[in-house]
Amino acid sequence: MDRIRVWWHRRRPTARRWIQLYSALLYNAHLKGFVRGDIYTGGIKALCVPGLNCYSCPAAVGACPLGALQNALSASGHRAGWYVFGILLLFGATLGRTVCGWLCPMGLIQELLYKIPVPKLRKGRITRALSWLKYAVLAVFVLAIPLWYGLKHNLPVPAFCKYICPAGTLEGAFGLLASPKNDSLFSMLGLLFTRKVVLLAAISLACIFCFRAFCRFLCPLGALYGLFDRISLTGIQVDFSRCNGCGACVRSCAMDVRRAGDRECIQCAKCMAACRQGAISMKCGKMTLIAPETDKVTAATKRRKSIAVAAALAVLLLSLFCFNAIPSRLSREYAPTPEPASTDFVSGAPIGSEVGEQLADFSVSALGGGTFRLSEHRGQVVFINLWATYCGPCIQELPYFDRLLQEHPDVAILAVHSSLVTADVNAFLADRSWSIDFAIDSDDAVLSAVNGSALLPQTVVLNRRGEVVYNQAGSVTYEKLLALLESAEHES
Amino acid sequence: MTWKKLFQWVLAVFCALLSAMFAAAFISLYREGAALRAAGDAAAIYTREKLASRLAPLLPVALVTAGLIIGAALPGTGSAPSPFQGPEPRKTASARAAAGVGNKYDISRVTEVSASRRHRISHLRAALAAAALILIIAGICNGGMRDVLYKAINICTECVGLG
Numbered sequence: 135m136d137r138i139r140v141w142w143h144r145r146r147p148t149a150r151r152w153i154q155l156y157s158a159l160l161y162n163a164h165l166k167g168f169v170r171g172d173i174y175t176g177g178i179k180a181l182c183v184p185g186l187n188c189y190s191c192p193a194a195v196g197a198c199p200l201g202a203l204q205n206a207l208s209a210s211g212h213r214a215g216w217y218v219f220g221i222l223l224l225f226g227a228t229l230g231r232t233v234c235g236w237l238c239p240m241g242l243i244q245e246l247l248y249k250i251p252v253p254k255l256r257k258g259r260i261t262r263a264l265s266w267l268k269y270a271v272l273a274v275f276v277l278a279i280p281l282w283y284g285l286k287h288n289l290p291v292p293a294f295c296k297y298i299c300p301a302g303t304l305e306g307a308f309g310l311l312a313s314p315k316n317d318s319l320f321s322m323l324g325l326l327f328t329r330k331v332v333l334l335a336a337i338s339l340a341c342i343f344c345f346r347a348f349c350r351f352l353c354p355l356g357a358l359y360g361l362f363d364r365i366s367l368t369g370i371q372v373d374f375s376r377c378n379g380c381g382a383c384v385r386s387c388a389m390d391v392r393r394a395g396d397r398e399c400i401q402c403a404k405c406m407a408a409c410r411q412g413a414i415s416m417k418c419g420k421m422t423l424i425a426p427e428t429d430k431v432t433a434a435t436k437r438r439k440s441i442a443v444a445a446a447l448a449v450l451l452l453s454l455f456c457f458n459a460i461p462s463r464l465s466r467e468y469a470p471t472p473e474p475a476s477t478d479f480v481s482g483a484p485i486g487s488e489v490g491e492q493l494a495d496f497s498v499s500a501l502g503g504g505t506f507r508l509s510e511h512r513g514q515v516v517f518i519n520l521w522a523t524y525c526g527p528c529i530q531e532l533p534y535f536d537r538l539l540q541e542h543p544d545v546a547i548l549a550v551h552s553s554l555v556t557a558d559v560n561a562f563l564a565d566r567s568w569s570i571d572f573a574i575d576s577d578d579a580v581l582s583a584v585n586g587s588a589l590l591p592q593t594v595v596l597n598r599r600g601e602v603v604y605n606q607a608g609s610v611t612y613e614k615l616l617a618l619l620e621s622a623e624h625e626s
Numbered sequence: 627m628t629w630k631k632l633f634q635w636v637l638a639v640f641c642a643l644l645s646a647m648f649a650a651a652f653i654s655l656y657r658e659g660a661a662l663r664a665a666g667d668a669a670a671i672y673t674r675e676k677l678a679s680r681l682a683p684l685l686p687v688a689l690v691t692a693g694l695i696i697g698a699a700l701p702g703t704g705s706a707p708s709p710f711q712g713p714e715p716r717k718t719a720s721a722r723a724a725a726g727v728g729n730k731y732d733i734s735r736v737t738e739v740s741a742s743r744r745h746r747i748s749h750l751r752a753a754l755a756a757a758a759l760i761l762i763i764a765g766i767c768n769g770g771m772r773d774v775l776y777k778a779i780n781i782c783t784e785c786v787g788l789g
Contacts, residue, residue: 180775217765
């Protein structure tokens with residue numbers, strides 16, 4: 135019995151671990167997304183969470199600050215990303231790297247992996263040198279590449295999300311692929327996905343042997359918050375009247391710190407236990423959050439802690455209820471598909487958006503003037519492409535549709551921009567002389583008819599009878615379009 | 627080598643093996659699919675069935691690794707080594723200098739922040755927080771907040787590695 139008590143005493147979750155779990159659950163409160171295989175589309179997703187948490191995760195209810203920053207830099211040619219800069223500045227000035235130690239789901243995953251009992255790689259000169267790598271990742275993948283492509287080519291390329299981010303692979307890609315409702319997503323997987331999975335496996339393995347390997351060597355968010363190490367409101371503070379400079383705090387730390395609270399310090403406050411002088415405390419401004427063990431815990435402190443725990447639990451329960459039980463305002467839960475307005479060329483197939491079903495009629499105003507009514511194009515092979523100005527792959531594949539129209543003028547092509555417009559679509563198209571029909575889906579008529587998901591780009595192909603022969607999210611090549619055209623003509 | 631150390635090395639080998647097999651399953655599946663594509667077969671590189679068949683051989687290794695991890699977590703068995711080396715007994719200044727602690731950990735840089743500097747830092751912090759709030763309000767007004775929302779609810783698939 136004593137052995138079990140000792141075992142539990144050594145392994146019970148600390149307050150920090152509970153807070154890490156709490157924040158991970160709060161960031162990912164839309165748990166029904168895992169069951170339904172979709173992402174949360176409520177208005178609150180405009181808020182960035184402080185930690186690294188991919189917004190394409192089916193459960194995520196907030197935006198990732200790094201993803202938002204890269205997108206803002208990509209779009210800086212037409213709109214300055216003041217909002218994202220402000221949010222990051224606010225997090226940096228108030229929390230700094232406390233986010234890494236207490237509020238980051240990726241930090242939690244890395245620490246849990248490090249609990250696997252294998253021989254560990256301890257910090258040293260090499261790890262300290264490698265800790266500069268994350269600044270290079272920040273400069274190149276988060277700042278330079280998105281800014282260069284955004285300004286020079288008007289092409290959004292969030293390079294860190296696309297090529298490195300393990301949170302995107304783990305939470306976003308695997309989270310979406312896990313649902314049987316997203317089987318069609320498998321068809322779009324290729325080299326990019328393979329590379330990211332291999333990188334995820336390597337990072338996970340590194341985290342088993344090396345404490346917070348991703349956080350220490352690669353995470354640009356940690357690098358960004360590290361810049362605020364001297365000014366952030368929350369963090370550990372050293373009482374120099376008690377400190378005797380023994381260096382126990384630095385020796386006991388698994389991060390590559392040179393002094394308690396520097397840019398590498400994740401403010402986990404574990405060094406407090408190592409300090410025999412009781413010189414280290416965790417503070418938020420003048421308020422002491424964690425006092426040294428040598429100090430007595432007052433009844434008032436205990437009462438404040440109980441109130442904080444109760445309030446946090448209430449917030450979590452309320453969030454879980456709201457995000458899972460109440461449909462969001464922007465939620466795309468479409469009404470039942472209406473009957474087709476026209477009976478011409480009705481194939482007898484049921485109305486729907488799956489392959490083999492007949493797509494319901496819709497009409498949408500074309501940007502060049504006039505109206506595109508689907509029923510008027512029965513007898514033609516129709517390509518419908520859902521795109522957005524901020525989606526790089528969407529912009530790259532639009533010329534293929536234009537080329538298809540040039541070479542096969544008998545097909546009808548409609549490129550539909552979601553009603554959620556972030557830039558002037560007309561201004562975007564003005565520089566490009568594409569001859570395909572463009573429309574903005576202001577009342578979600580197209581999105582509703584094709585059962586459009588939250589994933590871009592999406593292509594729908596109809597045969598001459600108006601039946602769906604292809605309806606999938608993901609990029610297409612010109613060769614793929616030709617194959618789809620052939621297939622649609624063959625099935626007509 | 628103690629039994630505990632041996633156990634840790636065995637577990638390390640299994641973790642590395644599992645990770646390598648996991649990555650290799652994806653690489654081989656991709657290479658096979660890409661070769662078929664090059665030969666003119668337009669079939670999807672990845673499907674749930676193909677992936678399941680590639681990952682199935684990993685199951686025994688995964689089970690053994692999980693068993694070892696659970697075994698290590700049981701009372702009385704090998705526990706995870708702490709990354710923290712624990713406090714050292716208090717040393718005198720001369721002992722610290724003899725041990726080279728001051729140079730290694732750069733303790734000399736640990737100096738008390740003067741009151742005036744603390745004052746400056748708190749002013750700078752307040753200025754940064756105010757600037758952050760102004761930027762956020764400016765961002766809400768210029769549509770930046772809406773941009774963040776739209777990009778977070780209309781995901782570009784390739785941008786998150788689905789491609």
